[in-house]
Amino acid sequence: MLAALFIQGGINALKAPQGHVEAARPVLDAVAPAVDKAVEVAPIDQRPDDELLIKIDAGVKIVAGSMLALGKFPRLASTALAASLIPTTLAGHRFWEETDEAKKAEQQIHFFKNVGLLGGLLIAAADTHGKPSVAYRGKRAARRAQAAVLDLTQTSGPGIGERVSSVAHDATGALGGVAAGLVGAAPGAGAAVSSFAQKAGTQLSAAGSEASARASEVGQDLSVRAARAAKKAEKRGAELQKVAEKRGAELQKAGEKRRAELLKRTAKQRKQLAKQAAKKRKELEKRGPVVLDQVTSQASSLGHELAARASAVGSEIAHQAEGAAKDARKRVHALTA
Numbered sequence: 405m406l407a408a409l410f411i412q413g414g415i416n417a418l419k420a421p422q423g424h425v426e427a428a429r430p431v432l433d434a435v436a437p438a439v440d441k442a443v444e445v446a447p448i449d450q451r452p453d454d455e456l457l458i459k460i461d462a463g464v465k466i467v468a469g470s471m472l473a474l475g476k477f478p479r480l481a482s483t484a485l486a487a488s489l490i491p492t493t494l495a496g497h498r499f500w501e502e503t504d505e506a507k508k509a510e511q512q513i514h515f516f517k518n519v520g521l522l523g524g525l526l527i528a529a530a531d532t533h534g535k536p537s538v539a540y541r542g543k544r545a546a547r548r549a550q551a552a553v554l555d556l557t558q559t560s561g562p563g564i565g566e567r568v569s570s571v572a573h574d575a576t577g578a579l580g581g582v583a584a585g586l587v588g589a590a591p592g593a594g595a596a597v598s599s600f601a602q603k604a605g606t607q608l609s610a611a612g613s614e615a616s617a618r619a620s621e622v623g624q625d626l627s628v629r630a631a632r633a634a635k636k637a638e639k640r641g642a643e644l645q646k647v648a649e650k651r652g653a654e655l656q657k658a659g660e661k662r663r664a665e666l667l668k669r670t671a672k673q674r675k676q677l678a679k680q681a682a683k684k685r686k687e688l689e690k691r692g693p694v695v696l697d698q699v700t701s702q703a704s705s706l707g708h709e710l711a712a713r714a715s716a717v718g719s720e721i722a723h724q725a726e727g728a729a730k731d732a733r734k735r736v737h738a739l740t741a
Contacts, residue, residue, distance in 0.1 A: 406524050410465040410468070410469035410485050411465065411466055411469040414469065421458045422455065425458050427496050428454070428458065428495035430495060431494050431495040432495075464488050465485065465488055468484040468485045472485065478531070479531065482526075483529045486525040493518040499515050
């Protein structure tokens, strides 16, 4: 969809290049010196005319637009379209030169429409479809090199010197063997390779010595830093120990103070409880005789009531027994008669 406008514009420019030449005249005049310099170093005899330049621009739009539409090299195609869109916009939509307000507004709309298209092309040109970009790969390589240098600085000096010297010796031997093998077949080539091997061996040996010296310096620097760090850590440990001792004394003092407060509060509560118990005991002692009289009075009244109820019950039972005796005598008299 982004490429459709460029393909259609390129086809129109191929069909009628003269009209586009007149519209692009200010830009073509402005870039004429740059085109002349390019012609001087290019394998062509003369500068192409303006109509040919318009056709070349149209061909770029058609080809790059088709590639973008088909998904073939989309980043390269988007970059080419963005490069062709800038002069096209500056040539065809110079709204600041229009005096008619309607035409000026129309050209302004087209200008900012092309600015939006340029933004879309730049996004498409930067889209890697999830693959690492060149910037990412460069940063990753820099991080790896930094890690390698850090690893090199953390290695002892003699070890580095021996390893580089060993590599130099192996490389010199290998190149010397190649030179010896080439002497019989091509004396000139053998001599050249032998000379190269000697130079390479010398350079590698020098690099080994330099790396060894550098590693020694780094080792000494690290030793000094380690001593400083140990001294600083020891000083910091003493400071922390003092702070811990001071804090411990403060906590012990606060604990003793809190313990004294709790003991004082407990003793006070015990006194209050003892005082309340004594007061309660006195109240019970005062109320003891009154309660005893009340209980005795209630017991006497209950005894009288029980005696009265027992007398009434006894009289009723005696009356019922007398009636039953009379009834029995009547029945016996009736049976004997």
